Amino acid sequence: MQPSNLAIFWACVIALSILIYVILDGFDLGVGILFGLTRDRDHRSAMLDSIAPFWDGNETWLVIIGASLFAAFPVVYAVFLGAFYIPVLLLLFGLIFRGIAFEFRGRTVRFQWLWDWGFSIGSTVVAFVQGAAIGAMMRGIPVANGQFAGNAFDWVHPFPILTGIGLVLGYALLGAGWIVFKSEGPLREWTYARIPWLALGVFVVLGVAFAVAMTVDVGAISQGIMPERRWGLVFPVIGVAALLWVIGGVRTRRDGVPFAMTTVFFMASYLTLGVIFWPFMVPYSVTIASAAAPDASLGFIFWGGVIVLPMILVYTLGVYRVFKGKAQRGYR
Amino acid sequence: MELDPVFLSRIQFGFVISFHIIFPAFTIGLGAWLTTLEGVRLLTGNAIYRRVFDFWIKIFALSFGMGVVTGIVMAFQFGTNWGVLSEKTGAIQGPLLGYESFTAFMLEASFFGVMLLGRNRVSPRFYFFACCMVSLGTMFSSFWILVNNSWMQVPTGHEIVNGKIIPADWWAITTGEVLRVRWPHMLLAAFLTTGMCVAATGAWYTLRGIHRAEARVMLNWGLAFVALVIPIQLFFGHLTGEYVLKYQPAKFAAIEARWKTEQPAAETLIAIPDSKAEKNLFAISVPKLGSLIASGNWTAREVGLEEFPPEDRPPVLIPFFGFRIMAGMGFLMLAISWLGNLLRWRGKLETARWFLWGTFLAFPSGFIAILTGWYTAEVGRQPWVVYGLLRTKDAVTPSLTSGDVLFSLSGYILVYAVFIAFGTYYIYKLLRAGPVGPATAIPNATPSRPLAFADDAATATGSQVPVKN
Numbered sequence: 001m002q003p004s005n006l007a008i009f010w011a012c013v014i015a016l017s018i019l020i021y022v023i024l025d026g027f028d029l030g031v032g033i034l035f036g037l038t039r040d041r042d043h044r045s046a047m048l049d050s051i052a053p054f055w056d057g058n059e060t061w062l063v064i065i066g067a068s069l070f071a072a073f074p075v076v077y078a079v080f081l082g083a084f085y086i087p088v089l090l091l092l093f094g095l096i097f098r099g100i101a102f103e104f105r106g107r108t109v110r111f112q113w114l115w116d117w118g119f120s121i122g123s124t125v126v127a128f129v130q131g132a133a134i135g136a137m138m139r140g141i142p143v144a145n146g147q148f149a150g151n152a153f154d155w156v157h158p159f160p161i162l163t164g165i166g167l168v169l170g171y172a173l174l175g176a177g178w179i180v181f182k183s184e185g186p187l188r189e190w191t192y193a194r195i196p197w198l199a200l201g202v203f204v205v206l207g208v209a210f211a212v213a214m215t216v217d218v219g220a221i222s223q224g225i226m227p228e229r230r231w232g233l234v235f236p237v238i239g240v241a242a243l244l245w246v247i248g249g250v251r252t253r254r255d256g257v258p259f260a261m262t263t264v265f266f267m268a269s270y271l272t273l274g275v276i277f278w279p280f281m282v283p284y285s286v287t288i289a290s291a292a293a294p295d296a297s298l299g300f301i302f303w304g305g306v307i308v309l310p311m312i313l314v315y316t317l318g319v320y321r322v323f324k325g326k327a328q329r330g331y332r
Numbered sequence: 333m334e335l336d337p338v339f340l341s342r343i344q345f346g347f348v349i350s351f352h353i354i355f356p357a358f359t360i361g362l363g364a365w366l367t368t369l370e371g372v373r374l375l376t377g378n379a380i381y382r383r384v385f386d387f388w389i390k391i392f393a394l395s396f397g398m399g400v401v402t403g404i405v406m407a408f409q410f411g412t413n414w415g416v417l418s419e420k421t422g423a424i425q426g427p428l429l430g431y432e433s434f435t436a437f438m439l440e441a442s443f444f445g446v447m448l449l450g451r452n453r454v455s456p457r458f459y460f461f462a463c464c465m466v467s468l469g470t471m472f473s474s475f476w477i478l479v480n481n482s483w484m485q486v487p488t489g490h491e492i493v494n495g496k497i498i499p500a501d502w503w504a505i506t507t508g509e510v511l512r513v514r515w516p517h518m519l520l521a522a523f524l525t526t527g528m529c530v531a532a533t534g535a536w537y538t539l540r541g542i543h544r545a546e547a548r549v550m551l552n553w554g555l556a557f558v559a560l561v562i563p564i565q566l567f568f569g570h571l572t573g574e575y576v577l578k579y580q581p582a583k584f585a586a587i588e589a590r591w592k593t594e595q596p597a598a599e600t601l602i603a604i605p606d607s608k609a610e611k612n613l614f615a616i617s618v619p620k621l622g623s624l625i626a627s628g629n630w631t632a633r634e635v636g637l638e639e640f641p642p643e644d645r646p647p648v649l650i651p652f653f654g655f656r657i658m659a660g661m662g663f664l665m666l667a668i669s670w671l672g673n674l675l676r677w678r679g680k681l682e683t684a685r686w687f688l689w690g691t692f693l694a695f696p697s698g699f700i701a702i703l704t705g706w707y708t709a710e711v712g713r714q715p716w717v718v719y720g721l722l723r724t725k726d727a728v729t730p731s732l733t734s735g736d737v738l739f740s741l742s743g744y745i746l747v748y749a750v751f752i753a754f755g756t757y758y759i760y761k762l763l764r765a766g767p768v769g770p771a772t773a774i775p776n777a778t779p780s781r782p783l784a785f786a787d788d789a790a791t792a793t794g795s796q797v798p799v800k801n
Contacts, residue, residue, distance in 0.1 A: 057780035059404070060440075063433055066407045071430035074422020081411030081418075082729040088412055089740045092405055093747050099401060100751055103783040107758075146419045147729065152736045293423040296499045301427040308434040315441035319778055 006299060007292035010072035011281070013305060014065060019270055021061035023174070023263055024316075028055040030175020032098055032123025033168060034191070035116070043187045044116070048102065050182040050327040055102065057319055059095060060312065071301045073291040075146050076281045082148035083141050087129035087155060094129070098122030124168055131167025135160030138213055138276065143285040159212065166205040173198040174266065177246070177259030182327045188255070195250050195258055199243050206269070210236060213276075225276055232275030239268035338728045340737035341413040344744060346710075348405050351748055353706065354699050355399035360474055360519065361526020361698075362392040363467035366447075368553075370463045374456060384549050387767035388530075390785050391759060393448055397782035398755045400436070405744075407433065413737065415729030417717055423498040424490060424505065425480055432476035439469035445779030471519060478518055482511040484718050485709065486579045497721060510579070513571045520565040521705065524665060525698025527561070530554035531672070532695030533763055535688040543766045551672070551681065555691075559669035566662060576712070577626055580719065582640045583712035586651040588622060589615075590636045597622035597634035602656065605648045610637070646714045654708035661701035668694055755783075 003011070028051040035047050069077040081088055097118040105115035136155035143149055176198055179191045242265040249257025277283050281291045292298065366388055373381035410418045410425070418425070446454060446462035454462070483489075489504030490497050499505060531554025537547035577584045589605040589612050590597065599622035603615035623632040637645050668691055675681040682688075717724040777784040 053778050053781070055781075057778060060437060060780060063404055063407050064437070066411075067430045067433035070407075070410065070418065070422060071426035074418050074426050077411045077422065077426070078415040078418040078729070081408055082415045082731050085412050085729070085732065085736055085740070088408055089743060092408065093743060095404065096401055096747055096751055099783070100754060103397075103781075104754055104758075147415050148731045151731055152733065293426060294493075294498045296502070297423040297427050300499065300502050301430050304427075304431050304434045308438050312437055312441050319780075 001287070001289040003287075003289040003292055004295055004298070006295050006302060007072070007288055009302070010068060010292070010298055010305070011288050013309065014068050014072070015274075017061050017065045017068065017309075019267065021058070021065060022270065023266055024054070024058035024061060026127075026171045026266065027051070027174045027178040027259070028058055029098075029123045029127050030171035030173065031178060032119055032175070033127060033172045034175050034179065034194075036120025036124065037194075038190070040190075043190060046183050046185075046187045046327070047179060050179055052102075052327075053319060053323040056099070057316060059099075060316075062095075064309070064312070068301075068305070072293055072298055073281060073288075074293055075286055075291045078146070079141060079143055079148045079282050079286065083136070083150060084129075084133050084155065085152045087133050090125050090129045094122040094124075094126035096122075098126070123171075127168045127171045128164040130164075131170075132160040132164035134167070134273065135163030135209070137283050138163070138273075140284050141282050143282060159209070162205060162209050162212075166202065166209055169198055169201040169205055170262075170266065170269075173202055173246070174259065174262045177262045180255050181259045184326055192250055192253070196247050199246050202265075203240070203243050210272075229275050232272065235268045235272040235275065239265050239272070242268060335734050335738070337413075337732040337734055337737050338725050340734060340741055341728050341732070342724065344413060344737060344741045345409055346707075347741065348402065348409060348744055348748070350703055350706075351752055352399065352402040352406055353702065355395050355402060356470070356474065357518075357522040357525055357699070357702050358395045358529070359392065359399055360467075360470045360522035361524075361529075362388060362395060363463075363470045364523055365526055365530060366392060367460075367463040367467040370460045374460055380545055380549055383767050384546050387546070387762075389448070390762050393782040393785035394755065394759055394762070396444075397785075398752075400440075400782070401751070402748075403436070411729075412740075413729055413732065414717070414727050415731075417722065417727035420495065420722060420727075421497045421718055423496065424483060427499075428476050428480040428483070428505075432473055432480070435469060435473045435476060439466060439473070440779050443469065444782075448779055448782065448785070449777060474518060474522070475515055478515040479506050479511055481709075482508060482514050485514075485713055486510045486575070487718055487721055492721075497718070510575050513568060513575055517565070517568040517572050520561060520568060521698065521702050524558055524561055524565060525702060527554050527558040528665060528668075528698045529695050531558065531669075532692050533766075535691040536763075537766055538682050539685065539688050539692060546767045548682070551691075552676065555669050555672035555676070555681075558665055559673050562662065562666045562669060566666075569659070569662065573626075580712065581635050582637065582644060583646055583651060584626070585635060585637045585640075586646045586648045586712055587655045587708060588626075588634075589648055589652045590622065590634060592636040592638055593633065594622065594636065595633035596620045596631045597626065599625055603652075605652050607648055644715065646712050651708045651712040654704040654711065658701045658705040658708060661697045661704070664694060664697055665701075 031047050031051050035044060038044060038047075066077070069080070099122075101115040101118035101122060105112050105119065108115070132155055136157070139157065139159060141148065141150070142154075173195065176191045176195045180188050180195070183191075242261045245261040246258045246265070249261060279287045279289075281288050366385060369381045369385040369388070372378075373385065407429075410429070443462040443465040446459065447466050450462065451459060483505055486508070487497075488508050488510075489499065489501035491500040492498075530550045534547040534550030534552075534554060537543040538551065573584070576587070585591075588597075589600050589603060591610045591612070596619070598617040598619045600612055600615050600617040603612035603617070605612050620630045622634055624630055626632065626634050637648070672681060672687065672691065675684050675687060713719055715723050715725065717727045
């Protein structure tokens, strides 16, 4: 069965939204993870300054993903949210906590420690469950009659836990790249000192995960598909090269390089997953064609999509342009 | 009633949506209120309206922010707990709710930013235009929610193919007769809720003897608005009753706690419905009035719950009391607003402390009416999630266990307790302080970060290091 053009359109919209979300919210979640690694108050507030105008808008993309999935691929929406009942719950709690922590930590002195913990733990939990969900997807999600056919704790398994840790490190690396890009002075140096270690951590953890996925029986299918699509191995190679370049950027102190190259690394990882999963939306049971809503639905929401999504894109770019350059205390 | 995943999921949905709905409802009303203030200021040039505006816009931002955060949770509820519903009706509900999210984002990405941050960067006329657009946007957002819910109440414009419910006629879905009654009913409810809050805030300051000029604006406008709008709302409430009688007779019987078919039917004013014995205890009822209310004459035959098989009957207790509390709040608003205008006409409004106390204490009346009204509509729709098409018990995600939902429900209660407590505390703090000084620009604030307006700029994250004692 071939997917309709509208189904392809919406699959592309969702794929692109996920990539945008991962990179944008990835760096501010990463800053949140790093936030927990320092007690220095100046470091902490400089970290928050670097993401203050952006973090909330970045989360917009998550809701766009959810809304578009429900509208265009209701089966996928139902299966994923059923399969990841607990991770989604933790994701929402993490997002709520870090959100209020961010806004309210400055308004209290007595409870600031509580909000600071909320911010870093919330960020870490969000990153972890997203990574774990990817790992669980690589293992495959059982589906029967259009519904998730496992139980709520299927994702608790060594492999998803490994990928969860991998994404925490990956986001932390992305966040570190963002901090050196946006900040100056002691925080920049503090962060530069940690980037090589983070890059090494990402390489080891995700490298092990990739090797396991290719050899051990976590993804019976990924083993089956990857050899058929040998050209797909170019993406992991690009990913490794990008990580090396990150370290090169640290040595030459070129502030834009670590973030840019970590972004390349994330794109390469994303495309690797694409090679493993294609044409499945729910690996390895529901394809794009079988999951799509009828064209009457896809066409109806199409106009909403073509008007709103470019608008949000322009808005996002506008905010980043207004707040370009090194972050300042209270830039206007 | 055991603690199965269906029951627990219903409780969870009711919990998260109850905490969600109060914020958008408040925001819709505040958007219209701010637009009115800005319009009146443009017309009269009176600076007092600007001071009142600068005050309420902070509440608006905070309330908007709380609505966004609790709304993110809603975006996932359908899939996490109501997987079968999502899968079977997603082709209709997905695009409708998708449009709601898109509308909200479009708003956030455009005029909301002008309204929050652009006061000094655009002309007064354009600023007013932005206010109008934001207000329209909030109403439009509610439109999609009401389209979706009205479709669940009285499905129309669909067909069933291979067990899935798919759209056949979007026009019928988005402009149905039920929607044309329910959307205005909800909008007016939102306006009235805010109107009562505005009046109550004015009463509060008057009682405390502060912000007298601003308080007068709030009291006068709030009470006048409610007095004018509440009769219209009662009329739309009546129309809502008519659609229920026509399309959901079992819900109507449950609201009236009418167990047996009667001709002519009595109206049970108040009672304690006993579902087991299928009768009302301690009932106070008026003969023949039930026929008049339902059918407009003294002799009509009105169906009772006995005519429906037990598996098709909704619960009685919640619709019965929910409706009565909602209607009671409506009449309370009517009494307060009309009495208030009478006092104002006599020139005694600001000295009648008993009345000001009553108005102040009535601030939650609109919220209570909205919640109980929704409970009446939603519980009265049971045992169906999509009326006549899909039963609630068949709509839940099949993989869920009671333990899963108990865990998530406790989590939501805990997280919301903290979140709502803080949010409400900051709204309360702003309300208590009242209109003090001009609004200050919050550094690093963007339209997608409305919670940044929770206090003054000096304490906002990303602008100043708080002093440690």
